[in-house]
Amino acid sequence: MNRPLVGLVGAGGAVGSAALAQLLQHDLRVRGGQRQAQVWPDGVDGRVLDLFDAQALADFCAGCQVVLNCAGPSWRVGDRVAQAAHGAGAAYVDAFGNAALLSALQGARQPSIIGAGVFPGLTALLPRWLASRSFDRVSSLQINAGGREHCSNAGGADVLLSALGGFGTPNAHWVDGRVQTLAIEQQMQHLPGFPEAVFRSAYLTDELRRLASTLGVPQASFHNVFDHPQIPALIATLCQRLSQDPSALPHAVAQLVQAADLQLLGRRAYYRLSVELTGWGDGQAQRQRAVLSSQDSYGLSATIAVCATLQLLHDQSWRGAHWAGDCLPPATVIDAVQASTACQALSIVNLAVESVVSEEEGVL
Known part of the structure; x- marks a missing residue:
């Protein structure tokens, strides 16, 4: 029997290159597509691929069981890769994606999994995992995600466009089934699990709303975390300009990428995803915090995308x-x-329910 063929679009990017390395660890054939010519690992059917060449995209998807898209930005890619994959009879996975893409794919015969990255994706999966381990009921959920890392061009574009209204509501959290506005935090602060003082910005994501509904959580919050307030301030300024002149996006992305790289000069990159749950389990009050540590979010996103790809390969019942x-x-x-x-x-930390004075920390 022939090994399954996975088509990987954007195989040379930050997420795509990490996904390529992970796919090659499985018993799969991999076809890689990238806008520019590159040297491919042994065993990869590597191709130069222009996403805006419909015939080239169709040829790339032909024969694939699953097509994994790691190219961005989402707003520019749209559903063109998904439609080409489905046209070739392949299932589709997108490491990014948005609500418009999900809606466009709902009626397709072939299955799709989108938002298969860190955010959205892991920012819901880690809370679901923590809740399933120790909780019968969750009363509150807090997520802090971010750090200091390189910003790719595609990632920068998605950050700016999502801040303009793509994935949720800025400066808000979820309370008893309603959106509640929060005051903007002004100070740097020390957060558990983060190696240094950081600046955070509340953002009620659409994913968090769904997660709160699934877990039955009355109070839920999500914060983007930055190593310096300069970055969120720049994002706000750039978004204001883009709201008046959308054609300025390439220049705005370049500014954001440059600012992120300047923050990295002479300093170590890091990424943290911290999830804290309060509730009840085994008949008693529970409070736990999980902190996932990584050098950056790109490798983590690749892992989620590959997991989604393997799910669709191994289970043909997905619709x-x-x-x-x-x-x-x-x-x-x-x-x-x-x-x-x-x-x-x-790491998993068991916290006192009423106070966070003493902590017992264990590394899984």
Whole structure:
């Protein structure tokens, strides 16, 4: 029997190159596509691929069982890769994606999993995993995600466009089924699990709303974390300009990428995803915090995308279009994350319910 063929679009990018390395660890054939010529690892059917050449994209997808898209930005890629994959009879996975893409794929005969990255994706899967381990009921959920890392051009574009209204509501959290506005935090602060003082910005994501509904959580919050307030301030300024002149996006992305790289000069990159749950389990109050540590988010995103790809390869019963954070089995994904080179540590801290004075920390 022939080994399954996976088509990887954007195989030379930050997420795509990490996904390529992970796919090659499985018993698969891999076809890699990238805009520019590059040297490919042994065994990869590497091709120069222009996403805006419909025939080239169709030829690339032909014969694939699953097509994994790691190219961005999402707003520019749209559903062109997904439609080419489905046209070739292949299932589709997108490491990024948005609500418009999900809606466009709902009626397709072939299955799709989108948002198969860190955010959205792992930012729902890690809370689901933590809740399943120790909680019968969750009363509050807090997520802090971010750090200091390189910003790719595609990632920068998605950050700016999502800040303009793509994935949720800025400066808000979820309370008893309603959106509640928060005051903007002004100070640097020390957050558990983060190696230094950081600046954070509240953002009520659409994913968090779905997660709160799934877990029955009355209070939920999500914060983007930055190593310096300069970055969120720049994002706000650039978004204001883009709201008046959308054609300025390439210049805005270049400014954001440059600012992120300047923050990295002479300093170590890091990424943290911290999830804290309060609730009840085994008849008593529980409070736990999970902190996932990595050098950057790109390798973690690749792991989630590969997990989604393997799910569609191994289970032919999938139908419809789904968010990765809603549909992937959390235990399987977290096992894969821990086994990946992208994961430096995953720690679980048991906290006192009324106060956070004493902590017992264990590394899984």
